[in-house]
Amino acid sequence: MNAPSLTIASEKNSYPVFIQGGLRHECFSYIREALQKSVSSYMIMIDENVADLYLADLLASFPENIQPTVTKIASGEGSKSIEKFSQLLTEALEVPLDRQSVIIAVGGGVTGDLAGYVAASYMRGIRFIQMPTTLLAHDSSVGGKTGINHPLGKNLIGAFHAPSAVLYDSDMLRTLPETEWRSGFAEVVKHGFIKDTAFLEWLEKKVMSFSDIPSDILNEMLRRSIAVKAEIVQEDEKENGVRAFLNYGHTLGHALESELGYGKLTHGEAVAIGMAFAHKLSERVFHTTLPTKTHEIYMTKLGYQLSIPEGISAASLLQRMKLDKKAEHNRIRFVLLEEMGKPVLLPVEEQVVLDLLVSEGVNA
Amino acid sequence: MNAPSLTIASEKNSYPVFIQGGLRHECFSYIREALQKSVSSYMIMIDENVADLYLADLLASFPENIQPTVTKIASGEGSKSIEKFSQLLTEALEVPLDRQSVIIAVGGGVTGDLAGYVAASYMRGIRFIQMPTTLLAHDSSVGGKTGINHPLGKNLIGAFHAPSAVLYDSDMLRTLPETEWRSGFAEVVKHGFIKDTAFLEWLEKKVMSFSDIPSDILNEMLRRSIAVKAEIVQEDEKENGVRAFLNYGHTLGHALESELGYGKLTHGEAVAIGMAFAHKLSERVFHTTLPTKTHEIYMTKLGYQLSIPEGISAASLLQRMKLDKKAEHNRIRFVLLEEMGKPVLLPVEEQVVLDLLVSEGVNA
Numbered sequence: 001m002n003a004p005s006l007t008i009a010s011e012k013n014s015y016p017v018f019i020q021g022g023l024r025h026e027c028f029s030y031i032r033e034a035l036q037k038s039v040s041s042y043m044i045m046i047d048e049n050v051a052d053l054y055l056a057d058l059l060a061s062f063p064e065n066i067q068p069t070v071t072k073i074a075s076g077e078g079s080k081s082i083e084k085f086s087q088l089l090t091e092a093l094e095v096p097l098d099r100q101s102v103i104i105a106v107g108g109g110v111t112g113d114l115a116g117y118v119a120a121s122y123m124r125g126i127r128f129i130q131m132p133t134t135l136l137a138h139d140s141s142v143g144g145k146t147g148i149n150h151p152l153g154k155n156l157i158g159a160f161h162a163p164s165a166v167l168y169d170s171d172m173l174r175t176l177p178e179t180e181w182r183s184g185f186a187e188v189v190k191h192g193f194i195k196d197t198a199f200l201e202w203l204e205k206k207v208m209s210f211s212d213i214p215s216d217i218l219n220e221m222l223r224r225s226i227a228v229k230a231e232i233v234q235e236d237e238k239e240n241g242v243r244a245f246l247n248y249g250h251t252l253g254h255a256l257e258s259e260l261g262y263g264k265l266t267h268g269e270a271v272a273i274g275m276a277f278a279h280k281l282s283e284r285v286f287h288t289t290l291p292t293k294t295h296e297i298y299m300t301k302l303g304y305q306l307s308i309p310e311g312i313s314a315a316s317l318l319q320r321m322k323l324d325k326k327a328e329h330n331r332i333r334f335v336l337l338e339e340m341g342k343p344v345l346l347p348v349e350e351q352v353v354l355d356l357l358v359s360e361g362v363n364a
Numbered sequence: 365m366n367a368p369s370l371t372i373a374s375e376k377n378s379y380p381v382f383i384q385g386g387l388r389h390e391c392f393s394y395i396r397e398a399l400q401k402s403v404s405s406y407m408i409m410i411d412e413n414v415a416d417l418y419l420a421d422l423l424a425s426f427p428e429n430i431q432p433t434v435t436k437i438a439s440g441e442g443s444k445s446i447e448k449f450s451q452l453l454t455e456a457l458e459v460p461l462d463r464q465s466v467i468i469a470v471g472g473g474v475t476g477d478l479a480g481y482v483a484a485s486y487m488r489g490i491r492f493i494q495m496p497t498t499l500l501a502h503d504s505s506v507g508g509k510t511g512i513n514h515p516l517g518k519n520l521i522g523a524f525h526a527p528s529a530v531l532y533d534s535d536m537l538r539t540l541p542e543t544e545w546r547s548g549f550a551e552v553v554k555h556g557f558i559k560d561t562a563f564l565e566w567l568e569k570k571v572m573s574f575s576d577i578p579s580d581i582l583n584e585m586l587r588r589s590i591a592v593k594a595e596i597v598q599e600d601e602k603e604n605g606v607r608a609f610l611n612y613g614h615t616l617g618h619a620l621e622s623e624l625g626y627g628k629l630t631h632g633e634a635v636a637i638g639m640a641f642a643h644k645l646s647e648r649v650f651h652t653t654l655p656t657k658t659h660e661i662y663m664t665k666l667g668y669q670l671s672i673p674e675g676i677s678a679a680s681l682l683q684r685m686k687l688d689k690k691a692e693h694n695r696i697r698f699v700l701l702e703e704m705g706k707p708v709l710l711p712v713e714e715q716v717v718l719d720l721l722v723s724e725g726v727n728a
Contacts, residue, residue: 011376082450089446093516099689124511124522147488152457158488159523325463 001029006223008230010144010162017142019222021171021215024054027061031104031129034165040100042068043092045115047107049075050133053175058106068104069095073111077262080114080148082157088118102127102164108134113155116146120161130163133172135184136268138222141166143233170218179266181210182303186249186268188221190275191228194245197341199224204298244326245343248335249275255320259312272299276306281356282336285348290337307361314357314364318350365393370587372594374508374526381506383586385535385579388418391425395468395493398529404464406432407456409479411471413439414497417539422470432468433459437475441626444478444512446521452482466491466528472498477519480510484525494527497536499548500632502586505530507597534582543630545574546667550613550632552585554639555592558609561705563588568662608690609707612699613639619684623676636663640670645720646700649712654701671725678721678728682714
């Protein structure tokens with residue numbers, strides 16, 4: 001119980017984020033510490049793969065007479081469906097959870113989004129704890145967005161519902177495959193670009209590969225990355241202004257993901273390409289110079305592939321980008337960097353985007 | 365556009381309630397007036413029976429180039445299902461609605477709860493307008509509760525999502541059958557009991573039957589009843605304290621509804637019996653005298669049946685009341701009147717409740 005914590009101010013309450021290796025062994029103590037009002041019962045909703053590795057540790061941290069109910073969630077976006085949402089609500093009612101119960105979401109973004117949305121909807125909202133187990137989820141676990149997918153699009157059904165606490169056992173990240181690290185690390189880098197250039201420089205010095213990050217560096221990296229996210233969502237919880245900056249690299253990133261079919265590129269790999277592109281687009285739009293080359297070298301060393309995959313046409317990417325949630329009146333809007341750490345949201349002429357795509361080797 | 369309005373302060377915004385006969389003909393103007401930010405498109409979700417009577421009027425109030433999409437909702441609790449919820453979300457996505465779209469819920473409590481929950485969940489929340497068309501919905505349309513039922517219980521899935529405005533065309537109430545009037549009027553009376561005794565006295569003078577209430581009296585009645593509800597939910601939007609007082613008469617009322625099977629008694633008829641009971645229970649617990657008899661005579665004149673229906677055992681009612689959401693540690697808690705207009709929420713010994721049930725003619 002001595003993990004350093006960060007406090008995130010949400011619209012109504014504020015909640016702590018605890019980051020430490022091995023924290024899962026004290027899971028119950030941290031939850032008790034974080035929850036203000038009394039708890040009648042706990043229900044753990046856990047990614048099935050994570051359960052194999054860590055569920056026993058989590059349960060062991062609870063007193064014998066306060067054992068949580070457990071339900072498992074299949075890995076993958078397929079779980080973020082209205083059917084699974086409905087099933088989890090039914091399971092919660094069968095326990096039954098009441099208004100003083102707490103849901104603990106243990107897993108990556110899929111688990112957090114889904115279980116968080118169940119918590120948001122159960123009896124019009126009960127408390128929940130985020131326990132992210134991937135690097136990418138350091139981003140999604142903070143900010144209060146919960147939700148599920150619709151066959152017509154991702155994250156179209158949901159609620160803003162802030163967790164009561166985020167517990168991050170950084171040791172759990174050790175078992176992640178390299179591709180998962182890359183998926184999450186792009187968002188870490190993004191936070192540097194849009195708000196904390198010093199952090200970006202620190203990263204370039206301290207994180208040279210994903211296989212051997214010392215614990216203190218890993219925890220510090222998580223803390224600083226979450227701190228940027230927190231600052232932005234505190235300012236704009238419901239996404240009307242500065243929160244859009246978190247979409248740096250995501251306009252092209254999302255277009256690539258959906259054009260290739262989800263799962264071909266990880267989210268972070270797509271965002272990394274999108275950031276490299278936004279970088280160059282920023283230079284063109286603002287007639288300025290950014291440390292584009294340095295950044296490319298760094299990312300490439302970490303295994304990122306920054307060029308736009310072959311076989312995609314510029315026309316199809318433009319079409320996708322017009323469907324972006326930031327688009328207005330059919331005009332593509334990009335988050336660009338006026339300078340390092342200074343993002344702006346701006347409509348960009350289609351021709352300018354097209355020109356850059358073509359000069360990046362994409363077929364018109 | 366000259367309907368008097370009441371303003372309800374919600375957690376984040378405040379919203380107006382307009383009450384006037386014939387208001388549906390100016391529906392679009394009132395909505396425009398109430399909405400602060402620009403609107404990209406409108407979708408009307410309307411009770412199918414109401415649509416037969418009034419949809420044409422509503423649509424006629426919209427300019428030709430701003431016609432809303434319309435979808436109909438079958439009358440009855442059956443529509444408050446996760447399947448219907450999902451279907452409406454799909455329809456909204458097919459239009460598609462975007463974040464600047466507005467949903468207009470036109471109907472009774474079922475329509476308002478369901479369409480409100482769709483609005484709460486669509487892209488994590490878009491704006492919606494409540495247009496109640498029953499007397500009972502004067503109550504549910506204010507306060508921000510939205511939601512659907514689960515096979516295991518009513519209103520177990522939902523969200524707090526305040527409307528952007530409530531438009532009440534009191535002329536629409538004229539076509540309601542007497543039983544619907546009784547169902548809604550019990551909540552009107554309840555508001556008098558718990559917060560506005562002068563209103564209760566006014567009612568007893570002005571509303572002697574449901575068939576011939578003059579428009580000005582009807583509008584005044586709605587306004588004062590909504591004002592009580594508004595005062596209470598403003599103080600306690602998320603139901604932790606005084607909002608419980610709105611449950612006056614509901615502990616036994618809900619038990620009767622579920623014991624008899626929903627639909628045997630209307631909600632208001634059940635609440636009326638519950639209020640008469642809570643009245644007497646208050647007298648016993650506080651050793652005081654309330655105008656019980658006067659009230660009974662008044663309600664009976666309006667067609668209410670205040671005795672507990674035959675064939676129900678006290679034991680089964682007690683069991684149901686222990687499942688009430690207000691119950692704690694298996695103890696029944698009642699909203700009682702210390703004096704007129706002064707409600708308190710109190711645990712009551714089972715024996716005291718049983719004694720009164722038996723003295724009211726219920727078999728032990």
